Amino acid sequence: MSRAIVEQLLYLMDEAFDAKEQEHSLLTNLRSVPDDGWLWVPSGGARSIFDIVRHVGECKYVYDNHAFGDGSMRWDRPATVPTVVREAPMAAVVEWLREGEHRWRESISELEDDGELLRPRRANWGRDYETRWLVNMLIQHDLYHAGEINHIRALRQQKDGWAWETSWT
Amino acid sequence: MSRAAVEQLLYLMDEAFEGIEQPWHSVLANLATVREDDWLWQPPDGARTIRLLTAHIGAATLLYDDHAFGEGTIGWNDPAGDFGLGMEDLQSYEALDNEPPMAGIIAWTTDWCHRFRGHVAELDDSDLSRLRRNHRGDMKEVRWFIALQIQHYSYHAGEINHIRALHQRNDRE
Numbered sequence: 001m002s003r004a005i006v007e008q009l010l011y012l013m014d015e016a017f018d019a020k021e022q023e024h025s026l027l028t029n030l031r032s033v034p035d036d037g038w039l040w041v042p043s044g045g046a047r048s049i050f051d052i053v054r055h056v057g058e059c060k061y062v063y064d065n066h067a068f069g070d071g072s073m074r075w076d077r078p079a080t081v082p083t084v085v086r087e088a089p090m091a092a093v094v095e096w097l098r099e100g101e102h103r104w105r106e107s108i109s110e111l112e113d114d115g116e117l118l119r120p121r122r123a124n125w126g127r128d129y130e131t132r133w134l135v136n137m138l139i140q141h142d143l144y145h146a147g148e149i150n151h152i153r154a155l156r157q158q159k160d161g162w163a164w165e166t167s168w169t
Numbered sequence: 170m171s172r173a174a175v176e177q178l179l180y181l182m183d184e185a186f187e188g189i190e191q192p193w194h195s196v197l198a199n200l201a202t203v204r205e206d207d208w209l210w211q212p213p214d215g216a217r218t219i220r221l222l223t224a225h226i227g228a229a230t231l232l233y234d235d236h237a238f239g240e241g242t243i244g245w246n247d248p249a250g251d252f253g254l255g256m257e258d259l260q261s262y263e264a265l266d267n268e269p270p271m272a273g274i275i276a277w278t279t280d281w282c283h284r285f286r287g288h289v290a291e292l293d294d295s296d297l298s299r300l301r302r303n304h305r306g307d308m309k310e311v312r313w314f315i316a317l318q319i320q321h322y323s324y325h326a327g328e329i330n331h332i333r334a335l336h337q338r339n340d341r342e
Contacts (some may be wrong), residue, residue: 046340144194147327
């Protein structure tokens with residue numbers, strides 16, 4: 001009975017969510033968001049950084065609830081999905097996001113062997129997928145939206161250069 | 170000799186770049202909805218273009234491929250393989266006079282991602298902890314190079330999507 005692949009996926013999940021030494025993780029990108037960039041929407045856009053974080057966080061709670069819980073959280077059933085309001089302070093929203101990640105990570109870390117990754121589990125739209133499919137989904141989700149957050153922040157701060165270009169103004 | 174960990178990484182890498190089972194967040198799926206007039210567009214107060222990000226993905230993959238699996242000599246100031254352009258030139262904010270059109274740069278980037286994938290596919294699990302020097306001079310396990318590529322693909326796919334959505338005015342989750 002091996003857990004080598006489970007551990008590898010946990011490593012990749014951690015790197016996607018909060019890797020302090022690399023620039024692509026979700027929390028790394030949130031740390032550089034200024035207060036006035038949190039609710040700001042760029043020209044031509046519809047989503048703020050808050051909107052994206054709320055989406056990412058809700059998905060963590062809902063995916064965990066359907067794959068490992070009772071499947072009661074549904075966006076079409078009011079008040080069943082843990083969420084945050086726009087007026088909440090950024091720090092409180094990040095804590096809520098961390099709790100969602102904690103729940104999901106706990107569920108994955110409790111898988112007893114690598115064979116569990118091939119076991120079908122339910123997604124919130126009612127279809128079953130291999131567990132590894134669901135894990136991959138949320139790894140990509142963190143990174144993809146981290147990129148979007150970075151782009152919005154960069155536009156807000158007028159610093160859309162490469163990070164290594166210290167002369168960028 | 171196990172290859173279970175390698176196969177798992179290949180799965181994640183394929184999903185992040187091509188999006189075989191989950192297209193939504195992959196590089197190629199997000200490039201598929203980019204139009205010619207999106208390619209060089211810069212948002213207000215922005216600098217980076219979809220063209221720049223796409224070329225950056227290809228150039229970074231070339232760089233990491235060389236350091237993880239090759240001679241480990243290529244740097245950002247070197248020619249971008251046999252492409253006829255420099256690594257740094259490819260990542261310029263403005264398009265170059267002599268660069269290929271959108272389809273050519275996407276094809277070049279795709280080719281390098283396939284080459285990197287091919288080298289990963291030749292590994293077994295024991296190779297993943299082998300140490301290689303990255304372009305900054307630090308010794309890293311081979312798995313580190315692969316993980317970074319997976320992160321890189323999804324992250325820049327998100328940035329590409331955001332630029333495209335701003336230009337096409339259909340920004341949504």
